[in-house]
Amino acid sequence: MEKQAVSGPALSAATMGEAWARIRGRLREEVGEVEYRTWLRQMTLAGIEGDEAVVVLPTRFLCDWVRSHYGDRLRALWQQENAAVRRVEVRVGPQRPAPAEDGEEAAAPTRETATRRKGLAEPLADRSSTAGTARSADPRGDWSAPLDPRFTFDTFVVGKPNEFAHACARRVAERPATPGFNPLFLYGGVGLGKTHLMHAIAWAIRGGENGRNVAYMSAEKFMYRFIAALRSQSTMEFKESLRSVDVLMVDDLQFLIGKDNTQEEFFHTFNALVDAGKQIVVSADKSPSDLNGLEDRLRTRLGCGMVADIHATTYELRLSILQAKAAAAGVDVPNGVIEFLAHKITSNVRELEGALNRLIAHANLFGRAVTLDGAQEVLHDILRAHDRRVTIEEIQRKVAEHYNIRLTDMSSARRARAVARPRQVAMYLAKQLTSRSLPEIGRRFGNRDHTTVMHAVSRIAELMQADAAFAEDVELLRRMLET
Numbered sequence: 251m252e253k254q255a256v257s258g259p260a261l262s263a264a265t266m267g268e269a270w271a272r273i274r275g276r277l278r279e280e281v282g283e284v285e286y287r288t289w290l291r292q293m294t295l296a297g298i299e300g301d302e303a304v305v306v307l308p309t310r311f312l313c314d315w316v317r318s319h320y321g322d323r324l325r326a327l328w329q330q331e332n333a334a335v336r337r338v339e340v341r342v343g344p345q346r347p348a349p350a351e352d353g354e355e356a357a358a359p360t361r362e363t364a365t366r367r368k369g370l371a372e373p374l375a376d377r378s379s380t381a382g383t384a385r386s387a388d389p390r391g392d393w394s395a396p397l398d399p400r401f402t403f404d405t406f407v408v409g410k411p412n413e414f415a416h417a418c419a420r421r422v423a424e425r426p427a428t429p430g431f432n433p434l435f436l437y438g439g440v441g442l443g444k445t446h447l448m449h450a451i452a453w454a455i456r457g458g459e460n461g462r463n464v465a466y467m468s469a470e471k472f473m474y475r476f477i478a479a480l481r482s483q484s485t486m487e488f489k490e491s492l493r494s495v496d497v498l499m500v501d502d503l504q505f506l507i508g509k510d511n512t513q514e515e516f517f518h519t520f521n522a523l524v525d526a527g528k529q530i531v532v533s534a535d536k537s538p539s540d541l542n543g544l545e546d547r548l549r550t551r552l553g554c555g556m557v558a559d560i561h562a563t564t565y566e567l568r569l570s571i572l573q574a575k576a577a578a579a580g581v582d583v584p585n586g587v588i589e590f591l592a593h594k595i596t597s598n599v600r601e602l603e604g605a606l607n608r609l610i611a612h613a614n615l616f617g618r619a620v621t622l623d624g625a626q627e628v629l630h631d632i633l634r635a636h637d638r639r640v641t642i643e644e645i646q647r648k649v650a651e652h653y654n655i656r657l658t659d660m661s662s663a664r665r666a667r668a669v670a671r672p673r674q675v676a677m678y679l680a681k682q683l684t685s686r687s688l689p690e691i692g693r694r695f696g697n698r699d700h701t702t703v704m705h706a707v708s709r710i711a712e713l714m715q716a717d718a719a720f721a722e723d724v725e726l727l728r729r730m731l732e733t
């Protein structure tokens with residue numbers, strides 16, 4: 251439901267802007283220049299929604315930090331400005347350029363401010379000028395970032411694409427710092443389970459008998475802690491606290507690309523820990539050798555233990571994941587719906603899970619059973635985003651698989667019915683599902699003439715009319731290809 255504008259003493263855009271500027275000013279005075287620049291400067295006000303002021307920051311980590319360290323203060327300051335604002339929501343959102351503030355760079359941004367506004371660079375440039383004035387951006391702290399209770403080995407579904415990574419993760423969890431498995435480097439595309447496996451390792455080691463001290467963090471958090479330490483001149487404590495852990499786990503290492511100072515610090519920490527026989531686990535979106543922008547010596551070190559790739563999901567793995575998640579939610583999702591989702595949503599597990607959760611939420615909310623029609627309606631936006639153009643090669647592959655013939659027979663001269671009929675089906679589907687012309691389709695099927703394709707199309711249409719089972723078979727193929 252759309253939220254209403256603030257009632258009572260409503261704020262106009264101009265007044266809101268002024269109020270926000272005052273709040274930022276107050277915070278800046280209260281926390282000091284260094285802390286303000288480190289954590290708060292990138293905050294922008296997205297607007298007021300109902301009784302809630304919405305503040306955005308460029309990354310999830312910054313949001314978590316600002317929410318937990320400054321959330322109450324932000325709310326109190328808003329209340330002073332306008333009593334109708336009762337809550338402050340801090341969320342990830344697009345950045346508008348922050349207004350120039352006293353003592354800061356004016357309109358033409360320096361390289362540092364430009365990159366900082368994108369939320370990308372190491373904001374280290376001013377580290378000598380203001381060091382010492384920082385308050386509590388605690389560089390020592392404890393390193394035990396909260397782990398997601400859902401991300402354990404028990405809930406991780408294993409299939410061909412992730413079985414090697416999973417086996418390595420298990421091994422490290424059971425026997426940390428085993429030679430050959432240190433460091434463990436897990437990599438794979440977005441939403442394929444890297445963080446899940448990292449948390450599972452951390453849970454297992456923390457829950458083990460030896461009471462090992464596990465430090466789990468995102469690379470982004472590593473960087474912010476390091477910067478905070480530099481600024482408050484407490485790098486010794488920072489180093490000591492990290493070097494006293496038994497297991498260091500750093501997620502999304504690609505974040506350190508281009509952040510040379512942080513990389514260097516990470517490299518030294520890494521060496522100190524490995525030399526001391528401690529386990530390192532790292533995840534990234536690419537293999538060490540493909541992480542261009544990481545220093546060569548760091549890439550070499552990262553690649554010298556065990557490197558395990560999590561591949562894109564297969565249909566079978568998607569099915570198993572959906573079945574496991576539906577069972578865990580205690581909701582009866584018919585097989586047809588599960589198969590449909592596994593066919594349609596092929597991008598990654600996060601999206602697959604999101605789609606299933608939405609279906610389950612709808613079913614619970616309206617007390618209705620989950621059905622295929624309902625799924626198509628509830629998920630129409632997700633499904634549309636996954637619609638894609640099917641290629642002739644995909645059609646040939648799918649049809650060959652379906653009829654159990656060789657892919658090469660799609661273009662061969664063999665005329666045996668067992669081969670010729672599936673080839674005709676593939677031509678028919680190519681005509682139906684692609685915008686290719688008849689001559690072009692003919693060329694892709696072993697340089698056949700366009701009249702051969704025409705004949706195949708009409709023959710298959712006839713057979714479908716005459717034989718319901720055959721028609722159903724072709725329809726099934728079409729639906730599978732239309733994912």
Ligand SMILES: Nc1ncnc2c1ncn2[C@@H]1O[C@H](COP(=O)(O)OP(=O)(O)OP(=O)(O)O)[C@@H](O)[C@H]1O
Binds near residue numbers: 571
């Ligand atoms: N094999 C699996 N079994 C069960 N759940 C999985 C599996 N793989 C991924 N997931 C789920 O998919 C979601 C996304 O996974 P995760 O956050 O671990 O991905 P990621 O690879 O770290 O992505 P990113 O690159 O965006 O950080 C999580 O909810 C996770 O539990």
